[in-house]
């Protein structure tokens with residue numbers, strides 16, 4: 001049986017990119033594998049939430065996981081900061097992580113470019129914390145979106161390096177995973193790039209229908225094709241990519257044909273897209289609200305998850321400590 005680990009930062013509400021990039025695959029995997037899914041609240045500190053935001057975001061994301069179909073009775077569902085073994089392994093891995101490789105990481109370079117006043121050590125060592133999250137359960141598969149590919153590559157480097165340095169076979173090689181083989185990148189509504197919390201281009205699972213309609217109708221498009229069967233410019237391709245995951249094949253095909261015949265009306269396409277997103281998110285949104293209202297239940301889920309996660313994590317850290325050479329007197 002494969003071990004599956006994944007997580008999402010608690011920097012706000014979940015959007016369609018999180019769902020189709022990571023959560024959907026995880027939910028599909030939970031019955032056939034040993035699954036761990038967590039809320040990466042330590043990772044969220046790299047961008048400095050306020051103490052008022054932190055707990056609320058964790059709670060929101062926990063409720064959203066469950067609303068999306070993650071079953072806390074089946075998968076181990078926990079909050080990263082409830083498992084002190086993770087920062088311990090992170091510290092140990094940092095001893096064999098090198099400045100050069102951490103500085104070359106694309107997400108680090110992006111972050112320091114977009115936020116030059118906050119180049120903290122947590123950002124630099126983000127990949128070692130992520131590696132600790134994954135290898136602490138000796139994971140084989142990690143359902144993530146395309147943007148996490150390089151982090152997974154680094155996780156393999158750190159896992160293999162540990163095995164080699166100490167001449168052991170402790171950690172398997174974890175692979176980024178998607179059922180469709182290709183990792184997914186859900187684009188934003190602003191014409192270019194991926195959907196993201198900080199980009200202001202996202203549709204959230206908890207958005208109400210009016211908000212979704214407004215966001216989709218405002219999405220970047222153009223004046224339409226002038227010749228048949230032309231390749232689609234990026235903003236248009238992006239609308240089709242989102243349509244591909246939320247709408248039926250027939251709907252997607254219908255608008256694709258319209259595009260190819262130069263008969264497309266983007267207003268109609270966007271209206272359809274908005275309704276299809278609403279049909280998809282509405283039941284999730286209702287569940288989020290119901291779950292969020294039940295604090296006792298969330299408390300129970302987090303406690304139970306932390307116990308199960310610590311059971312697995314403490315076993316690995318004990319082995320790691322022995323291998324490194326920590327000995328009791």
Ligand code: TYM
Pocket residue numbers: 005006007008009010017018019020021022040043129130133134142143144145146147148151184185186187194195196
């Ligand atoms: P985060 O919080 O940025 O995103 C969580 C998950 O959502 C995916 N995702 C997307 N997938 C497709 N299209 C998009 N537009 C899109 N936006 C986000 C991400 O690929 C990710 O799978 N470093 C991670 C959190 C993390 C983690 C881990 C993940 C910490 N430790 C261990 C897996 C295993 C992150 O920043 O995700």
